[in-house]
Amino acid sequence: MTLWEIKNKQSASIDSLDPNLMPAVFERLNEMGFSSGQAVQCLRRSPLKGPVVLQVGDCVYSLEQSIASSINISLN
Amino acid sequence: MKNIILVGKPNSGKSLLFNQLTGMRQKVANFPGVTVELKSGQFDEYRLVDYPGTYSLKSLSKDEELAIEKLHEAMHSEDTSLIVCNLDATRLERSLVFGLQVRDLAFEHNKGVIFALNMIDEVQRFGHQIDTDKLAADLGCAVFAMSAKTLIGLHEFKLGLLDACKHPQDFVPNKGNDSDTPVLEISRKLSAQYGIKADVVLKQQNRIDDFLLNSMFGGLIFLSIMFLLFQSIFTWASPLMDGVETIMTELAMLTSQFLPSGMVNDFVSDAMFGGVGSFLVFVPQIMVLTLIIGILEDSGYLARAALICHKPLSFFGLSGRSFIPYLSGHACAIPAIMAARTIESPRKRMITMMTIPLMSCSARLPVYALLIAVLIPDTKYLGGLLNLQGITFFILYFIGIFTALLVSTLLTKLTDLNKDETEMPFILELPTYRLPHWKPLIHRVLTSAKQFIRRAGPVIFMVSVVIWFLGYFPENGNLQSSYLAAIGQWIEPVFAPLGLDWRYGVAILVSFLAREVFVGALGTLFGIEGADENIAGLAANIQQDGLTLGAGIGLMLFYVVALQCVATVATLKGETGSGKIAWGLFAGYGLLAYFIAWIAASLI
Numbered sequence: 001m002t003l004w005e006i007k008n009k010q011s012a013s014i015d016s017l018d019p020n021l022m023p024a025v026f027e028r029l030n031e032m033g034f035s036s037g038q039a040v041q042c043l044r045r046s047p048l049k050g051p052v053v054l055q056v057g058d059c060v061y062s063l064e065q066s067i068a069s070s071i072n073i074s075l076n
Numbered sequence: 077m078k079n080i081i082l083v084g085k086p087n088s089g090k091s092l093l094f095n096q097l098t099g100m101r102q103k104v105a106n107f108p109g110v111t112v113e114l115k116s117g118q119f120d121e122y123r124l125v126d127y128p129g130t131y132s133l134k135s136l137s138k139d140e141e142l143a144i145e146k147l148h149e150a151m152h153s154e155d156t157s158l159i160v161c162n163l164d165a166t167r168l169e170r171s172l173v174f175g176l177q178v179r180d181l182a183f184e185h186n187k188g189v190i191f192a193l194n195m196i197d198e199v200q201r202f203g204h205q206i207d208t209d210k211l212a213a214d215l216g217c218a219v220f221a222m223s224a225k226t227l228i229g230l231h232e233f234k235l236g237l238l239d240a241c242k243h244p245q246d247f248v249p250n251k252g253n254d255s256d257t258p259v260l261e262i263s264r265k266l267s268a269q270y271g272i273k274a275d276v277v278l279k280q281q282n283r284i285d286d287f288l289l290n291s292m293f294g295g296l297i298f299l300s301i302m303f304l305l306f307q308s309i310f311t312w313a314s315p316l317m318d319g320v321e322t323i324m325t326e327l328a329m330l331t332s333q334f335l336p337s338g339m340v341n342d343f344v345s346d347a348m349f350g351g352v353g354s355f356l357v358f359v360p361q362i363m364v365l366t367l368i369i370g371i372l373e374d375s376g377y378l379a380r381a382a383l384i385c386h387k388p389l390s391f392f393g394l395s396g397r398s399f400i401p402y403l404s405g406h407a408c409a410i411p412a413i414m415a416a417r418t419i420e421s422p423r424k425r426m427i428t429m430m431t432i433p434l435m436s437c438s439a440r441l442p443v444y445a446l447l448i449a450v451l452i453p454d455t456k457y458l459g460g461l462l463n464l465q466g467i468t469f470f471i472l473y474f475i476g477i478f479t480a481l482l483v484s485t486l487l488t489k490l491t492d493l494n495k496d497e498t499e500m501p502f503i504l505e506l507p508t509y510r511l512p513h514w515k516p517l518i519h520r521v522l523t524s525a526k527q528f529i530r531r532a533g534p535v536i537f538m539v540s541v542v543i544w545f546l547g548y549f550p551e552n553g554n555l556q557s558s559y560l561a562a563i564g565q566w567i568e569p570v571f572a573p574l575g576l577d578w579r580y581g582v583a584i585l586v587s588f589l590a591r592e593v594f595v596g597a598l599g600t601l602f603g604i605e606g607a608d609e610n611i612a613g614l615a616a617n618i619q620q621d622g623l624t625l626g627a628g629i630g631l632m633l634f635y636v637v638a639l640q641c642v643a644t645v646a647t648l649k650g651e652t653g654s655g656k657i658a659w660g661l662f663a664g665y666g667l668l669a670y671f672i673a674w675i676a677a678s679l680i
Contacts, residue, residue: 006460024136025501030260031132031173032503047291049395050387057400058267058274059169060281060506062383064390067501 004052004069006042011076014038018070025067033057034071077123080241081150083178084162084169087130087376087507089194093162093224094126095515099233114146122157122241125150131170131562133177136500138425139417147178151185157244159189160237165199165206166277166508176259179217179249188247190218190240192233197223204272209579211270216250225513281508283531288380289334298384300378305368306473307466316360324353339552346603347544352596354623359525361445362438366524374512378403379504386502393488395419395502396429402480405435408522409644411650420500427487429651430661431638434480436473438528439591443635444472445596449515449615451628476636535680536596539586543600555601574634574670575627575677588640588666626680631671638669 008014016036017026033056034040042061044053051062063071086088086589098117115126127150128143135141150156157230160180165169175191182189191212199206211218220236222229240247254342288294328349335341372378387398397419405412419425436444448465455464546560547670555561564578579601595614602617623631639645639662649658 022500024134025503027134028132028136028503029403031134033169035260044285044289045384046289046387048387051383051504053285053289053383055274055278057169057264057644058271058277059170060278060285062386062502062504062506064386064502067503 001073001075002069002070003040003054003063003068003073004065006040006052006054006073006075008042008045011039011041012073013076014040015072015074021070024070029067029071032061033059040073077121077155077621078157078241079150080119080122080124080157080158080160080237081127081147081152081156082124082160083127083147083174084129084194085131085164085167085174087505088164088167088171089131089224090129090162091126091516092513093192093194094124095519096224096227096230097237098124114615120238120241124160130174131505134176134180136503138419142417147181151181158189158237158241158247159187160192161189162192162194165193165196166272168206168271169263172263172266173259176215176262179215180251180259183249183251186245186248187227188240188244189249190220190236190247191215193219193221193356194224196221197226197228199272200278202272202276204276206270207271211266214266214269218247228497242483267494271331277508281506284509285380285506288377289383294384298381301372301381301433303470305365305372306463306470308364308368311466312655313361313364317357318366320360324349324356326503328353333381333434340546342548343544346548347540347600352533352540353572353599356529357442359528362407362528363442363521363525365438365441367521369404370517370520371409372403373400374510374517376507376509379506382504383506386461386504392484393424393427394481394484395421395424395428396504396632397502398424400479401428401432401596402435405432405437407438408528409435409437409641410647413644413647416651420503422500424492426652427484427491429648430487430657431480431483433641433644433648433665434476434483434637436636437591437641438477439641440635442592442595443587444469444632446598446615447544447617447628447632447635450618450623472632472636475633481638535590536593537595539589540596540600542583543586543597547601560601573677574630575624575675584634588638589642591640594635626677629680630676633676634669636669637665637672 003012003014014034014036017029017034019026021029029035029050038056041055042052043055046052051064052068053060053062082090082094094115094117095120114128116123117126127147128139130143130147130447132140133144133147135144151159159178159182161175163175177555179189193206193208193211196206206221208219208221218236218240220229220233222233224230234572328345331349332341332345335344372381381403382396382399384396385399388394389398398416400418401412401415402416409432410434413429416425416428416432420430448468450467452468457463543560546563547555547558549559551557560582561578564582565579566595568578568583571578571584576584579598582598583594583601586597598618599614602614602621645658648661649655652658
């Protein structure tokens with residue numbers, strides 16, 4: 001499943017990033033901590049399919065649908 | 077003078093550190109070539125240069141690209157004696173990713189680096205200790221634990237910084253045994269070893285977010301904050317504005333007593349106090365607006381606002397990141413157009429830039445304030461919390477935003493056909509909530525006032541003088557038979573459908589240089605006419621003169637829409653890379669403004 005399908009307060013670990021992502025975006029996500037094996041927790045879902053709020057490592061990020069759905073995860 | 081370069085991730089307390097090191101004397105300089113705003117200040121015998129915060133040395137947006145380019149230039153420069161990298165002690169892993177990249181870059185160029193482990197007070201508050209010596213040994217660089225806020229460790233840091241500046245070669249990173257390990261791996265390892273547990277730090281932030289980003293209350297709180305923001309521009313600033321006005325009136329009376337009556341006296345009271353003075357009255361409003369935007373930004377709320385706005389704004393083809401340029405566009409379009417660089421998607425950045433001029437910038441404030449004072453009664457509701465004039469302000473701002481969203485939708489629809497397949501996505505960090513520190517805030521507020529006066533002052537002065545001469549001669553003080561009246565009557569047919577006479581026509585025309593000139597020009601014109609009246613009370617003069625409600629409202633709407641600012645057109649040209657777009661917007665918004673004003677004047 002992808003990170004876009006994660007439910008509020010669920011925890012997961014990241015499997016992989018879509019290799020078709022633009023290299024710059026791929027690299028940045030990696031640097032932000034979205035790399036395989038890392039733990040991720042959903043802090044909030046926004047109404048109307050707005051950006052999802054996630055905790056990865058020591059930071060909180062918000063990602064929109066197009067990017068969250070190109071990150072593959074497994075639920076814990 | 078040798079330079080010290082200050083770098084770090086955004087939201088890591090870097091600007092406060094900069095302020096603590098340099099004191100209140102700073103210069104904001106746009107360096108030659110592409111304009112990246114670099115603040116510099118004096119530290120001992122060195123120049124400390126504050127580089128814009130970046131997450132990585134690999135850029136994702138235009139602003140990062142430019143900042144990184146500048147950093148590479150500095151690395152090559154002989155004048156750079158040392159790099160100071162600011163780390164956020166509460167977010168060691170994320171700040172080390174950038175920190176290690178900087179360390180490696182400095183190593184390549186044989187430059188000295190020291191790390192400022194900032195916000196150590198917050199880590200200590202949770203009872204966590206970071207072994208700085210061991211961390212320094214692992215990094216192969218000097219590390220100073222300190223807090224720019226509580227000042228702990230700042231003295232030691234300053235001594236260390238001076239020492240490092242004197243012997244920069246001793247501070248070139250010693251990469252030791254991790255030279256082949258990827259940066260991400262090292263930062264993860266070091267953060268696990270030294271850092272504080274993320275859940276401890278993020279607990280408070282997440283609790284506040286539960287409230288401020290709540291699906292139900294979040295939007296309501298957002299709207300209330302925005303409403304109070306605009307309301308406060310009017311209510312909080314008015315005592316200050318009255319103060320400036322009183323000083324102006326007193327000064328005008330004093331000088332006119334000292335000067336012999338005649339032409340010089342008329343010139344000083346009409347052109348100087350009537351023209352230039354009536355625009356100085358609005359400086360407090362600009363300062364209040366800048367203060368509130370600054371508080372929202374430094375507290376961390378602006379990032380949440382961008383998140384809340386992302387989905388609604390995407391319906392109009394914009395990004396949540398468009399919110400911040402839009403908001404700062406209410407202070408001034410020029411920095412706002414620059415701020416649009418943070419929008420990753422080139423297309424959304426372009427549309428944001430093209431619609432920013434519709435945000436009611438502070439230069440419109442004098443015009444709105446004057447016309448509202450003329451047309452709208454000062455009725456108060458809810459025990460003074462709301463007043464009708466404040467509400468009118470809010471409506472004018474809202475009309476600007478509404479028009480901008482309409483134009484954005486139109487532009488998105490028009491450019492939809494050749495839609496870029498590789499749209500940059502929306503990725504946003506939500507920083508920790510912090511109580512804003514007064515030092516950077518005060519500095520920002522003073523700079524906004526200074527820049528406003530410096531930018532508009534000379535234009536207003538020149539226009540006031542020219543208008544005064546044209547309006548005063550040939551019949552010393554008889555406006556109706558002056559040169560200006562002759563010119564004015566020639567252009568009057570253009571403004572007659574809007575219900576405005578030639579004096580307003582002249583003021584509108586000259587305000588195409590810069591909007592706030594309108595008030596100065598009108599002040600000079602009414603000053604010449606009513607020689608004995610109170611010069612500062614321009615609103616009262618216009619009221620007596622009789623401006624109809626329809627024409628007045630049309631005039632306000634004209635100023636909401638029209639792009640009357642030469643500096644903005646120039647910035648648009650530079651940032652969009654197209655003179656056609658810039659002048660096209662100038663003409664387009666001008667015609668639209670005229671049309672709307674004509675409808676208002678005809679209907680009301």
